[in-house]
Amino acid sequence: MTPLLEIACFNQESAINAANGGADRIELCRDYASGGLSPAATTLMELKSQITVPIYVMIRPHSNGFCYDKESFEIMKTTLSNMRNLGADGFVFGILNPLSGDSSKSLSSWIDVARNKELVKLAKGKPCTFHRAFDCIPESHWDTALDDLKGCGFASVLTSGGPSSDRAIDCVDRLADLTQRLDPLQSHSQKSCNPLQIIVGGAVRANNVQVLRETSHAQAFHSSALISSDETVATSEVESLRAMLRGNPLQRKSTP
Template identity: 30%
Template sequence: MLLEVIACTPEEAAAAERGGADRIEWIADPLSGGVTPDLSRAAEMRRAVKLPIRVMVRPRGGGFVYSEDEREEMRRDIRRIAAAGGLDVVTGVLTPEGTVDESALAGLLNAGPGLAFTFHRAFDEAVDLPRALETLSVYPQVTDVLTSGGAPGAPEGAAALAELLRRSAGRPPRILAGAGLTERNLRPFLDAAGADRIHIGSAARFGGDPLAPVDPERVRALRRIMEERAAGR
């Protein structure tokens, strides 16, 4: 079981940890789906929590096909993350044809040797999700794939996520289900998809507002649902 919570600041990361999160995804600009945060705060973020932190590396909102200048910016940011220590990476790159951009991905992985990577929801814009998962499986550094099963939200993609989970069978990269999950729909989603690794954004925040601070009580409620299901209750 894993509960990953988005945080934009050290204070939000600490609140997520108090609520029982297992891992932090550090981003900026949640309304765009997340972009690279201010990496000058890396040491501050690392001091704020004992949890693992994965840092979004995405130079802009919009699509996931990047120019060479953008790819170089991403590689530079990953080198900064590696130098900071104690952090890992969340990123994703596609070709114009909607496949995993293996050349660009290899460059990003090489910029952070030894770091673990989550391939983020760029995955959901791939034209063939099982093929994309198979492609990513050859890269040991890619430990996670954040996905809603190709749907706008994970609840709508539950059947596709169940199939991806079947295909991965617990082998890397592991499926991390996210997008559109709330305290109300989490339990039926877990039952339908068979997922036990969950990524939470707005549902962990006061009022479910993506721009509000993280509410540790909301995180605690989501974790309780996951624990009850794991215990068969």
């Protein structure tokens, strides 16, 4: 089975380029420098009339970490409801519990279960991805965090493989471990009957996605498909990613 290819798009042009390049899904957001924030509603409205590729919308009101006060959480709920009514096919978000004042004490649960579950419920059956807030969580807390995410009702987790690196290629062993923990065919846990899907993200490009696939055994990959300094997806990079995941690399024309 060919893995899923999701492209992070920070503007309307990028989403169109990604669709034309063969993306299976769009993660729609804005502000690349901040790691992605909630997009404008008008962008989603226009794209729904231009492309047929499923669009998952980022729900993130600010870039100041992944903990939210009451006001920010209300914004998240309103944004999700509005985007759902405008035709969003899914949602991407993640809320962590704040660290205590004593930094020597680790959290018993990193995931803010109550608030994440409330947003999943507001999605009304549309799939939700827990984004790379997961990469803040130490590996020693993964089992608890994954159980919490299942309990919240998330369909997938976007990760580069943990806090040790922002680049998935640096964390292939950890990604393989995560995939194995969540694969019901490899896990003996009865809790895996409805497993989370691991989406590999973090500097994923056509020149490394084959290694990532072979080593991690993941079935979904996430890339911004940027090959220049601006925020616009390169159709050629999406095409190359798609070809590599199909095991049919594009033939590059040689320079005379």
